[in-house]
Amino acid sequence: MSAEQQRILVVDDEEDLRELLVISLGRMKMQAHAVGTVAEARQALQQREFDLCLTDMQLPDGDGLELVRLISQQWPELPVAMITAFGSMDTAIQAMKHGAYDYITKPVSMDQLRRLVDDGLHIRSAQANGPAPGAELVGEAPAMRDLKQQIAKLARSQAPIYISGESGSGKEKVAQLIHSSGPRHDKPFIAVNCGAIPSELMESEFFGHRKGSFTGAFEDRKGLFREADGGTLFLDEVADLPLHMQVKLLRAIQEKSVRPVGEAREFDVNVRIMCATHKNLAEQVNDGYFRQDLYYRLNVIEARVPPLRERREDIPLLVDFFSQRLSQQWGLPAPQFSRAARQALEDYEFPGNVRELENVLERALTLADGPQIEPHHLQLRAAAERQPINEPLMAEPPRSNSQPLEDYLQDIEKREILKALDATLWNRTAAARKLGMTFRSLRYRLKKLGLDQGGDDEDDNA
Incomplete structure (x- = not known):
C-alpha cells in the first residue's frame, strides 16, 4: 500500500489538536480522518478501513481505553496508539495492557508523531508479510501452543514485556522471536546480562559516554540504548540492577531519551524494552530490592516460559532437534538413541530445563564412541544426587x-x-x-x- 493510500483515524475532542494532527499527517502524505467522540470513531471504523488509529484518552462520551478495547476485539489487525496528557504514565500503561502498541504525550511534536506513525504502519506491514510468530519454537505441548499464540500477539505491540521463567527455559529465545516477528525485525536486537556489568560502569554501558569524561574513557561510546535505537533492548537478569541504576533506567524509559556520561545534551531513542529474570520480581519489589515504579513500567505485559517439566511431551522433539543440529555443526553422522537412552531422557527431571537438555546431548555426543547413544553416555543423575558446586573438593x-x-x-x-x-x-x-x-x-x-x-x-x- 502506498503512502498516499494510508488512512489514519484521529480521535480527539480538542478541535485545535485534531486540525494540527490532520495537517501534520497530510505533510507526511497520509489521509487523516478526524472525529471527536467514541460514537463517531465507532461509526467511522464500521464505514471504512483504516491503517492506523490515534486516540485521546479523555473523550466526551467515554474514554480512549474503551476505544482501544473495542478495536482489539473487533479490528485486531488495526494498530492503535494513545494520546495522553503529560505525566499520565499510568494511563499509557493501561492502554498498552489493553492492546495499544504505544503512546504519545501532549504537546505532540512532529518528530514524535512521525516515529509513532512509522512504528504503527510497520506493525501493519509486518502482520501482512512477516513470518508466523513462534514458528521457530520447538514444542507442541499445550503450554507451548499458548506461548506461541502469545508471541503472535506481542509481536504487533511495542509495549514493554517481562519474560518470566526458570533458568535455562529459553527466555532470551522468546525475546528474539518477539523481536524478529514484529515490525522491528530489521533493526538491532541487543541483549545484555545486567548481572555481568560492574556497578560503576553501568551508566556508561547503558547510556554511553564522552571521550575523557572519566578515567579510561579513551573514545566516545554510544551505549546500549543508542545501539538498539529503532530495535529492541533485552535486559536479562534485570533483578540484578542496583537501585541507583533502576532510577536512571526508569527515567530513560519514560522520557525515551538518554544522556551519555559527560554529555550536556540528551538523545532521543526509540527502543522497545524486554526484560527477564529467573527471580520472582514481585517478591524483589516486596523485599525492597527492586523499585515498584520500575516494576510496573517493565511488567506491562508478562510472558511466562514454562519449565521443561511442564511440557515433558516435547522432550523427544527437542532431543531430535538438538542432536541433529549438533551433529551438523560437528560434521558427525546423526546419532541414534537406544530405547533405554530415550526413556532415561524422558524420565529425567531436567532442573536446568532446555539448556541442560542441550548440554546433556552435547556431552553424550562427545563421549559416545559411535553414532549409538546409550544411557551411560548421558550421565544423568537425579538433581538431589548431584554434588553441590560449593561443596569442598575431596583431596x-x-x-x-x-x-x-x-x-x-x-x-x-x-x-x-x-x-x-x-x-x-x-x-x-x-x-x-x-x-x-x-x-x-x-x-x-x-x-x-x-x-x-x-x-x-x-x-x-x-
Missing part, C-alpha cells in the same frame, strides 16, 4: 610409587576438567571460564585426554 588420592608423575598429573587434570564440565552441565565455554582458561585451551585438553569427539568446532554457547 586427590596419593600417587603410587609405580605410577609415572606425568600420568598422575594427567589424571588430576582430567578429573578437574570433568568436575568443571559436570558443574556447568557440560557447557564448555562456562567450564573454561570456571577453570580459568580459554575455550581453545580447554578444547585442546579435551582432545589430548580423549574426551572430545567434536573436531574443530566452535562452541555454540560461546
